[in-house]
Amino acid sequence: MDETISIVLFSGTDDKLTAAATLAAGAAVLGRPVKIFLQYWGLNAFRADRVTADHGLAPEAGEAGRAAVDAAAKAGQAHWLETLRMAKELGDVDIQACSASMDILKIKHADLDPIVDGVAGVAAFYINAGEGQIIFI
Amino acid sequence: MDIKLKVDASGLSCPLPILKATQGMKTIQSGELMEIVATDPGSVKDMAAWASSTGHTLVEQDSANGKFRFVLRHKLAQPPAPALVHPSERILK
Numbered sequence: 001m002d003e004t005i006s007i008v009l010f011s012g013t014d015d016k017l018t019a020a021a022t023l024a025a026g027a028a029v030l031g032r033p034v035k036i037f038l039q040y041w042g043l044n045a046f047r048a049d050r051v052t053a054d055h056g057l058a059p060e061a062g063e064a065g066r067a068a069v070d071a072a073a074k075a076g077q078a079h080w081l082e083t084l085r086m087a088k089e090l091g092d093v094d095i096q097a098c099s100a101s102m103d104i105l106k107i108k109h110a111d112l113d114p115i116v117d118g119v120a121g122v123a124a125f126y127i128n129a130g131e132g133q134i135i136f137i
Numbered sequence: 138m139d140i141k142l143k144v145d146a147s148g149l150s151c152p153l154p155i156l157k158a159t160q161g162m163k164t165i166q167s168g169e170l171m172e173i174v175a176t177d178p179g180s181v182k183d184m185a186a187w188a189s190s191t192g193h194t195l196v197e198q199d200s201a202n203g204k205f206r207f208v209l210r211h212k213l214a215q216p217p218a219p220a221l222v223h224p225s226e227r228i229l230k
Contacts, residue, residue: 022151022152025152025156026151026152026155026183029152029155029156029158029159029187029191030186030187030190030191031190031191072150075148076148076149077149077150078149078153083152083153083156086156086160087156090156090159090160090163091159
C-alpha cells in the first residue's frame, strides 16, 4: 500500500490553507510521506511578502464565520504556516509550486516563502503521488 | 510511574496535540514515558490513532475537568535486522 498523501492546494483563503495544513501535519506525524502541490491562489498565498497577511475566508464563512475564526486565532490556534513548518520539521513533507501557476501569476521561485521546496509540473506531481491518495482543496 | 517528560498541549486545537506528542517523543529514549495533557476533545481518538500508527504505547489515559491526560511509552527499538547474506552465498533455486 502506498501511504503517500498528496494535497493539491488550489485555494488561497486562510480557512482552506488551515484545513490543508492540518491534513498535511496529521499525515506527517503518522509517518506518511506528504506531497503538497500549490496551484493558483494556494500558490499566491505563499508569496514571501504576504504569507502571513490576512488571506480572507471562503465566501460561505460570512460574518459569523469570520468572528469564529478570529476568536480561534486569538485563543492561540496556530497559523497555518506555523503548522506546516512543524509538519516539515517532524515528518516528510515536500511542498512544490505548480510551474504553470507560477507563470500565470508571474511568480518567481525567489518570491516564495522558503518553506516551498521547489517548482514542478503536473507529471512530476503524479509520479510523486504514486498510488497514494490525492486530496484537492 | 517514572514520567520522563511532561507536555502541556492545553488550549491547542487539532492537529497541535499530536504534533507536540511527536516533538516530545523525539526528545526521550526508547521505553521512557511521556505525559501529555490536552483540552481538545478530538485528542482522545487522535492520541490513540497516533500511538497505534507510530508504534508508541498508550499506557494510561484519563480525563477530568475538561482536561485529557495521556501517558505514552516510547516504542522499543526495532529488533536488529537479519544479517545480510552476501550474494555469493545465496543458494539459487
